[in-house]
Amino acid sequence: MPIAKCAFAVLFCLLLTISASIAQQAASAPVSATAPDPTARPYYLAATLTGAFRTDPLPIGVLAGGRSSVVGLANDCVGNVTPERPDATIDLEDVRGPVNFYVAAGTDTALVIHTPAGQWLCTDDSEAGGVNPAMTLTAPGNGRYAIWVASVEAPDRPVPAVLVVSEFPPVW
Known part of the structure; x- marks a missing residue:
């Protein structure tokens, strides 16, 4: 007993x-009930880039992450963002070549981009950048691109990161 x-x-x-x-x-x-709002004023930077960029690369310091999951938003979407406002908005006008978006951070991050056509694009790790994401738009259309940097490994705390927009591919 x-x-x-x-x-x-x-x-x-x-x-x-x-x-x-x-x-x-x-x-x-x-929490994953709130979709990101691409029309909101960005947290860190709103910029317009025309033709050949005057500032290239354009680095933007951000705190990645948030309470809302982006899983299921589109293919390859992972991580968490603060959905109320994008980290940055970039208005492209008459850009003739490819535009590269990439992130450098000390922990795993992902990119979430809303295009002027209303499409959601997501990417996680890049081949050369490891856990740093990179996305190239070979023929970007004119208009506003709303960008979030998602935290993949640390959804419960902000992750310092640098979002970069450039006509040149990333150099890791």
Whole structure:
């Protein structure tokens, strides 16, 4: 009988521990009900780039991440963002060549871009940049590109990062 009571006590404690762990994870899990708003004023920078960029590359310091998951927004979307406002908006006018968007950060990040045509584009890791994402638009249309830098590994804390817009590919 003492062995049965001991086994029951161990199982009961284990059940309480698992329940507490599940409750803690649920409380800290990111919220994913809010879609990002591409029409909102950006947190860090609104810029217009025409023809050949005067400032190239254009670096933008951001804090990546947020409470809202972008999984399911489009193909290859991962990570979390603050959906109320993009990190940056870039208005492209008469750009003739490719435009590169990439991020440098100390932890895994992803890019989420809303195009003027209303399309969502996402990318995570890049071949040369490792956990840093990079996206090239070979023939970008004129208009506003709303950009979020998503935190992939650390949804519960902001990640310092640099978003870069350039006519040249990233040099890692």
